Amino acid sequence: MAPSVCLQEMIRVIRSARTQGEERGVIQRECAAIRAQFRQADSGGRSHNLAKLLYVHMLGYPAHFGQMECVRMIASPRYSEKRIGYLGAMMLLDEKQDASLLITNSIKNDLSHSSQYIQSLALCTLACMGSAEMCRDLAPEIERLLKASNSYIKKKAALCAVHIVRKIPELGELFTPSAHSLLSDKNHGVLHGAVVLITELCERNPGNLDEFRKAVPELVQIMKGLVTSGYSPEHNVAGISDPFLQVRVLRLLRILGRNNDEASDAMNDLLAQVATNTDSSKTAGSAVLYETVLTIMDIKSESGLRVLAVNILGRFLLNNDRNIRYISMTSLQKIVQTDHTAVQRHRGTIVDCLKDQDASVKRRALELSLALVSAANIRSMMKELLRFLSTCPPELRSHATSGIFNAAERYAPSQRWHIDTILHVLITAGGDVRDETVPNLIQLISVASELHCYTVHKLYRALISDISQQSLVQVACWCIGEYGDLLLKGDCDEIEPMQVTEDDVLDVLETILQSHMSSPTSRGFALTAIMKLSTRITNNIDRIRSVVSIYGSCIDVELQQRAVEYNALFKKYDHMRAAVLERMPIMDKNSPGHANGDPSGEITKDLIQTTPIQGLLIQEPASQVCDLLDLLGETNTSSQANQNQVNTTSNSTSSSVQENLLDLLGGLEPTPAPNVTVYEKGGVNLKLQCDNQTETAITVTFTASNSTQSDITSFTLQAAVPKSVQLQMKAPSGDVIPAQGRGTVTQTILLNNPNKASLKMRVRLSYTSQGTLCQDMVQIDSFPSPAWN
Amino acid sequence: MRFMLLFSRQGKLRLQKWYTATAERDKKKMVRELMQVVLARKPKMCSFLEWRDLKIVYKRYASLYFCCAVEEQDNELITLEVIHRFVELLDKYFGSVCELDIIFNFEKAYFILDEFLMGGEIQDTSKKGVLKAIEQADLLQEVDVSSPKSFFLFK
Numbered sequence: 001m002a003p004s005v006c007l008q009e010m011i012r013v014i015r016s017a018r019t020q021g022e023e024r025g026v027i028q029r030e031c032a033a034i035r036a037q038f039r040q041a042d043s044g045g046r047s048h049n050l051a052k053l054l055y056v057h058m059l060g061y062p063a064h065f066g067q068m069e070c071v072r073m074i075a076s077p078r079y080s081e082k083r084i085g086y087l088g089a090m091m092l093l094d095e096k097q098d099a100s101l102l103i104t105n106s107i108k109n110d111l112s113h114s115s116q117y118i119q120s121l122a123l124c125t126l127a128c129m130g131s132a133e134m135c136r137d138l139a140p141e142i143e144r145l146l147k148a149s150n151s152y153i154k155k156k157a158a159l160c161a162v163h164i165v166r167k168i169p170e171l172g173e174l175f176t177p178s179a180h181s182l183l184s185d186k187n188h189g190v191l192h193g194a195v196v197l198i199t200e201l202c203e204r205n206p207g208n209l210d211e212f213r214k215a216v217p218e219l220v221q222i223m224k225g226l227v228t229s230g231y232s233p234e235h236n237v238a239g240i241s242d243p244f245l246q247v248r249v250l251r252l253l254r255i256l257g258r259n260n261d262e263a264s265d266a267m268n269d270l271l272a273q274v275a276t277n278t279d280s281s282k283t284a285g286s287a288v289l290y291e292t293v294l295t296i297m298d299i300k301s302e303s304g305l306r307v308l309a310v311n312i313l314g315r316f317l318l319n320n321d322r323n324i325r326y327i328s329m330t331s332l333q334k335i336v337q338t339d340h341t342a343v344q345r346h347r348g349t350i351v352d353c354l355k356d357q358d359a360s361v362k363r364r365a366l367e368l369s370l371a372l373v374s375a376a377n378i379r380s381m382m383k384e385l386l387r388f389l390s391t392c393p394p395e396l397r398s399h400a401t402s403g404i405f406n407a408a409e410r411y412a413p414s415q416r417w418h419i420d421t422i423l424h425v426l427i428t429a430g431g432d433v434r435d436e437t438v439p440n441l442i443q444l445i446s447v448a449s450e451l452h453c454y455t456v457h458k459l460y461r462a463l464i465s466d467i468s469q470q471s472l473v474q475v476a477c478w479c480i481g482e483y484g485d486l487l488l489k490g491d492c493d494e495i496e497p498m499q500v501t502e503d504d505v506l507d508v509l510e511t512i513l514q515s516h517m518s519s520p521t522s523r524g525f526a527l528t529a530i531m532k533l534s535t536r537i538t539n540n541i542d543r544i545r546s547v548v549s550i551y552g553s554c555i556d557v558e559l560q561q562r563a564v565e566y567n568a569l570f571k572k573y574d575h576m577r578a579a580v581l582e583r584m585p586i587m588d589k590n591s592p593g594h595a596n597g598d599p600s601g602e603i604t605k606d607l608i609q610t611t612p613i614q615g616l617l618i619q620e621p622a623s624q625v626c627d628l629l630d631l632l633g634e635t636n637t638s639s640q641a642n643q644n645q646v647n648t649t650s651n652s653t654s655s656s657v658q659e660n661l662l663d664l665l666g667g668l669e670p671t672p673a674p675n676v677t678v679y680e681k682g683g684v685n686l687k688l689q690c691d692n693q694t695e696t697a698i699t700v701t702f703t704a705s706n707s708t709q710s711d712i713t714s715f716t717l718q719a720a721v722p723k724s725v726q727l728q729m730k731a732p733s734g735d736v737i738p739a740q741g742r743g744t745v746t747q748t749i750l751l752n753n754p755n756k757a758s759l760k761m762r763v764r765l766s767y768t769s770q771g772t773l774c775q776d777m778v779q780i781d782s783f784p785s786p787a788w789n
Numbered sequence: 790m791r792f793m794l795l796f797s798r799q800g801k802l803r804l805q806k807w808y809t810a811t812a813e814r815d816k817k818k819m820v821r822e823l824m825q826v827v828l829a830r831k832p833k834m835c836s837f838l839e840w841r842d843l844k845i846v847y848k849r850y851a852s853l854y855f856c857c858a859v860e861e862q863d864n865e866l867i868t869l870e871v872i873h874r875f876v877e878l879l880d881k882y883f884g885s886v887c888e889l890d891i892i893f894n895f896e897k898a899y900f901i902l903d904e905f906l907m908g909g910e911i912q913d914t915s916k917k918g919v920l921k922a923i924e925q926a927d928l929l930q931e932v933d934v935s936s937p938k939s940f941f942l943f944k
Contacts, residue, residue, distance in 0.1 A: 008893050015892075051896050058802060058895065060817070079933040083926070087899055095810050117926045120904075127908040128808065152922070159907040166908075189913035196910050234915045237870065244914045247867045283873075287866035294864075326835045327866060358834045 007051045014059070027056055031063075038069045046073065047084040054084075054091055067092050067099045074106045079118065082110070086121045095131030104134050111141045116152055119145075123156040127163040135164040139171050146178040151187040158182060158193030162200045169204040176201060176208060183218050188235060188245055191222065195248045202255050213256050216263050220270045223249050227274055238282035250274070250291040257299030264300040271296055275308055286316070286324050290331070297335055310335070310342040317349040322358055329353065329364035336371045347372050351381070354388045363396055370403040378411040382421055389428050397432035401425055405437065415448040416494075419455055423472075427462050430469025438474050443587050445479060453492040456483040460500065460508075467512055473522045477512065480505060481529030482583060485536040502537045506530065510547060524558055527551060531566045535581045545570055675703070679765070679778040683708035684737070686765065690783050698751040698759070700783070705744045706737035708769065715767040717747050722760055726752040737767075759783050790868070790909030791843060791858040792819075793902075795891065798852055800824050803891050804898055808909035827856055837865050848872050852888050874916065875905055881920055900926065 010030055017023035030052060037049045050069055057063035070092060073085025093100040103125075110122035123145075126138060142164060145157035158179075165172045179201060182194035198215070201208045226241045226249075235242035253271075257264040271292055280286045289312055296309040316328030329350065336343045350372065353365035366388070373381045385404050392400050404425055412418035422441050425433065445455050459476040467473055480487060484505060491497045512518050512526040527548070534544045548570065551563035569577050679686035687703040706712045715735045721727045732747040753759065761780045768774070792811075795804035802820060811819075826840060827847050838845050840858075846868040847856040855872045859865065876886075878901055883890040891898050904926070905912060905919050913919050 007896075011893055055895060058805070060802075079926075080930045083900070083930060084896065087896060087903075090903075094813075096812070115929070117922075117929055120922075120926075124903050124907055128903075129810070131810075155912055156907060159910055159912060162910065163908045188915060189918065192911060192914055234917055237874075242914050243870060244867060244911050247864050251862075251864070283866055284870055287864055287870060290866055291864050322833070323836050323866070323869070326837055360835050360838060 006045075007048055007055065010052050011055060014055075023059075027059070027061055031056060031061070031065075035065055038065070046076075047081050050084050050088050054088055057091060063092060067097065071099055071102045071106075074103050074110075079115070082118060082121055086125045089125055090128045094129055095134075100129065100131060101133065104137055107134070108138060108141065111138065111145065116150060119153055120156055123153075123160045127156075127160040130160075130163060130167065132167050135167045135171070139164050139168075139174055143174050143178060146175065146182070151185065151190050154182065154185070155187065155189035155193040158190065158197045162193075162197050165197070165200050165204055172201050172205055172208070176211065180212070180215060183215055183222070188242055192245050192248060195219075195245070195252050199248070199252045199255060202252070209256065209260075213260065213263050216253070216256055216266050219249050219253055219256075220267055223253075223270055223274065227277055237284040239279050240282075240284045240288060243284040243288050246274075246288045247291045250288070250295050254291075254295040254298050257295070259300070261300050267295075267299070268301060268305060271301065272305060272308065275305075275312060280315075280319075283321075283323075286319075286321075286327075290316075290327055293331060297331075297339075306339060307342060310339060310346075314346040314349065317346055317353065322356070322361060325353060325356070326358075326361050326364060329361070329368055333364065333368055333371070336368065340372075343368075344372060344374075347377065347381075351384045354384065355391075359393050359395070362393065366396060366400055366403070370407060373407040373411065375411045378407065378413060379417075382408065386421070386424055386428070389425065392429070394432075397429050398434065401429050401433045401437075405433075405440075415444075416451055416454065419445060419448060419451060420458075423458055423462065426469060426472040426475065427466070430472040433471050438471050441475050442478055445475070446482075446584065446586050449586070452479075452483045453486040453489075454494045455479060456487045457492050457495050457498070460487055460505075461498070463508055463512075467508075467515060468517045470519050470522050473512055473518065474525045477509065477522065477525035477529040480509065481525075481532035484529075484533045488537065502533075502540045505533065505537075506540055506543055506547075509533075513547075513551075520556055520558060523556070524562065527559055527562055527566075531562075531569075532581045534570075535578050678763070678780050679776070681776060682769065682774065684712065684765070684767070684769075686763070686778070688780065688783075696753045696756065698753060698783075700749045700751060700761070702747045702749070702763070703744050704737055704746070704765075705741055706739055707741055709739055710770050711739050712737040713768045714773075715745055715765070718764045718766075719749055720762045721751060722757055724753070724755040724757045725759065726754075728752075790863070790871075790906070791860065793858075793906075794820060794823065794854075794856045796820075796824055796854050796856070797888060798828065798854070800828060803853065803888065804895065804902070806899075806902055806906075823856065823858075827854055836869060846872070850876055853891070871906075871911065874911075875902065877916060878905055878919055881916070882923065 014023055014026055017026055034049045034053050037045070046069075050066060050073060053063050053066040053069075057066075066088060070085050070088035073081045074089060076082060076085065089100070089103055093103070107122045107126055110118050113119050113122070123142075126134065126142075130138070142157050142160050145153055146161065148154060148157070161175045161179075165175065175197065179194055179197045182190055182197070185191060185194070198212055202212055223246065226246055229241055232241050235245075237243050240246070253263075253267050257267055274292050275289065275296070278285050278288050278292070280289050293309040293312050296305050301309075310332075313328045313332055316324045317332075319325055319328075332343050332346070332350070347369075350365055350368050353361055354369065356362055356365065369381065369385065369388075382404070385400070385407075389397070389400055389404070405422070408418055408421045412421070422437075422444070426437075426441075445452070448455070456479045459472075459479045462472060463476040463480075486492075487500055487505065488502060509526045509530045513523050513530075518526070530544055530547055534541055537544075548563050548566045551559050552567055554560045554563060569580065573580075675687045675689045677685060678688045683706055685705045685707065687705075689701045689703070691699040691701075693699055702717060704715060704717075713736050715732075715737055717729075717732065719727060719729065728750040730748040730750065732745055734745050737743065737745050751759070761783075762777065763780065764775065764777045766773070766775045791809050792805065792807045794802065794806075796802045802824075805816070805820065807816060823840060823845065826838070827845070830838070830847075836846060836848055838847075843858045843860065844863065844865060845856060845858055846865050847854055848869060849855075855876065857868050857872060859868050879886040879891070879898065882897070882901055883894070901919075901923055904923050913922075
């Protein structure tokens with residue numbers, strides 16, 4: 001067995017361990033030694049061993065094997081062992097452990113011990129970890145001790161009784177008679193204990209309130225004694241006589257005076273006296289004043305007293321000590337609803353606290369400031385709040401912005417002020433505003449019709465300096481789209497004139513479209529705004545057209561859909577364009593279109609969907625139309641129109657493709673692929689030729705010839721391939737196929753098949769022959785491969 | 790008061806006293822969380838913060854953080870005074886107390902705390918009274934150790 005090391009030595013060794021592993025090793029050794037020692041009966045160093053174990057426990061290591069040892073130590077007749085045994089019980093045993101019941105008897109015996117220090121150990125342990133059963137068992141003992149002649153024990157018994165009442169409120173009636181009589185004791189410790197006990201009894205059982213209200217005069221007497229007494233060295237703390245006792249008495253008075261006129265009257269004078277006489281230069285005095293204020297505000301006090309209390313809080317606000325400022329704002333927050341005018345007087349100081357360094361003080365100041373905003377002070381308060389917003393810590397931002405918006409909405413003196421304020425917020429903290437701000441603001445702007453010019457100018461100016469705040473971008477885009485003509489007119493009475501050209505505006509909108517910082521919603525707004533401008537500007541319509549058509553092949557589905565529809569608006573429905581894109585009517589809040597951030601887009605979409613769309617033919621070869629997907633009859637919805645990639649798969653040709661590649665890799669020249677006729681009808685002949693460029697890239701060439709008597713015009717081909725294959729159509733050689741085989745039209749399509757899926761293709765032909773429009777479709781399931789090896 | 794913790798700047802727990810029945814696992818979790826929160830505070834910040842449903846009052850003395858969790862209706866300013874009183878008691882007892890004293894004599898620190906607070910409330914508002922009681926108890930222990938078969942009675 002390793003020699004046992006004394007406690008301090010062990011601590012030293014553990015502390016000198018350099019790694020966690022080393023420490024664990026030391027502790028394991030020590031625990032083994034301790035366990036061995038525990039098994040040995042009556043060893044001299046028992047208390048040392050338990051102390052060592054308790055240290056190990058504090059470091060976080062398991063120590064449950066010490067529980068029985070604690071029980072044994074508590075039963076020992078020696079004080080040193082009892083002391084450490086009880087400490088161990090408080091640390092290792094809690095009421096959930098079974099072993100805790102075993103010490104009940106020891107505690108009972110020790111409660112009647114002749115040595116008060118041993119009694120004190122028992123009382124302390126019971127008050128710390130006594131379970132409900134233990135409390136029930138020992139409550140009579142405690143009650144007896146409350147009446148004991150020794151004040152040392154009385155004060156401890158009182159606090160032990162508090163614990164018992166917390167555990168089993170019904171036992172409170174056991175202590176009620178003795179509690180009252182304790183108030184006549186001279187010892188401050190006993191008084192303190194008595195006041196705490198009475199507080200607990202009243203809180204647990206409101207029926208006790210009447211009984212203890214009779215004690216109000218006594219309590220008032222005690223307080224008076226403390227406040228007016230001269231210097232008492234034993235209880236003095238920074239010039240206050242026993243602040244701990246004062247605070248507890250005040251708290252009890254609060255509970256007794258609540259909702260009771262008689263009791264409140266009895267304490268009025270006292271409270272006034274305490275409030276005026278207490279020196280608050282140090283924390284102790286401030287603590288007493290704070291408790292006094294809480295009491296005054298909670299009981300039925302006269303208005304003069306209430307004003308005094310609010311003034312004390314106001315004085316606290318000016319205190320250098322940050323803790324006291326925080327406390328006062330917490331209290332003011334509680335009373336701001338009921339004593340609004342009184343708190344308003346301190347508005348200036350509260351607003352100053354917005355500039356404090358501490359985040360918790362700032363938070364309190366913000367909440368109070370928002371509560372103090374009223375119609376009278378809205379302009380000055382908003383200035384302060386906006387100033388605060390620019391230096392606001394990030395965790396308070398969204399709270400601040402929503403508070404500002406609420407305040408602005410309730411008390412805005414004018415529409416222009418309202419719009420200015422919201423703009424300011426968007427510019428400073430646009431990233432932190434809630435989502436519904438954007439539609440709310442749009443609605444607000446549309447309502448303020450005489451301010452459209454002003455608003456759009458301001459927004460434009462904000463936009464050109466910063467496009468990173470998404471909510472600002474969205475609102476600005478919407479405005480520019482709607483009121484672009486006012487923007488371009490240049491002059492506006494309330495703002496310095498600034499010349500804005502159509503190119504400038506389109507530049508900004510395009511920048512937003514292309515910027516990485518823009519969210520998909522913002523880009524949607526920007527695109528729609530560009531579209532709307534097509535009816536409001538004169539010179540750059542082509543530019544708009546090209547932007548819109550480029551986005552017809554955008555990756556983002558939403559943008560692509562919009563672009564495609566706008567394109568259609570240009571091409572087929574140009575006569576309707578002006579009507580569709582005209583100024584929006586004023587929305588009321590909560591109308592159906594209001595919820596969607598971009599109501600105009602919704603309307604144009606509806607219009608297009610109601611008119612039947614029949615095979616829109618878009619001439620640019622780069623874009624594929626969504627309805628090819630319908631042709632294929634796959635489950636793809638429009639969301640799959642991603643990149644002109646509509647794909648089906650088949651397995652047959654994949655292996656042949658691979659073998660072709662082996663041919664290539666083998667260094668053989670690929671023999672020219674055979675030309676296969678895939679379609680032959682009505683004199684039109686379509687041939688297909690395949691070339692494998694690389695492992696996954698295939699070039700497909702279609703050759704169309706015409707054997708009829710007359711030329712075929714407007715010949716177009718459209719193609720669709722399986723999902724995993726990518727397709728790129730090159731420009732056709734022409735769209736007229738001369739008659740009688742005199743010439744052909746060829747079109748090349750590049751395919752990329754990274755997954756080496758089997759190739760299938762669906763091709764739609766459309767042409768005009770002899771004045772009639774013909775359309776047809778052919779499915780190509782197997783692709784001819786170059787000659788096999 | 791619900792509980793009191795003493796911990797160093799490096800996050801080592803030096804003393805913990807719980808005044809409500811809490812499971813061991815929960816205790817560890819709460820200690821870990823609270824230490825993180827308090828250690829993250831900057832020096833000039835407020836001594837009070839809100840954590841879960843409790844109010845936390847903490848003060849740093851040299852390398853040790855004294856941290857108390859009090860309930861909604863408790864007075865934070867007086868809790869600061871309670872902490873200060875405890876530090877004064879330790880100081881008087883150990884003579885210019887430092888963290889090492891509390892590390893190597895942790896059981897004595899607990900004895901002092903148990904003489905000063907019970908169930909989270911102050912037992913004796915007089916500093917002298919508490920110190921005298923501890924002195925007497927120590928004497929009793931010493932006598933007991935030196936002459937194991939007898940012990941003095943003090944009333």
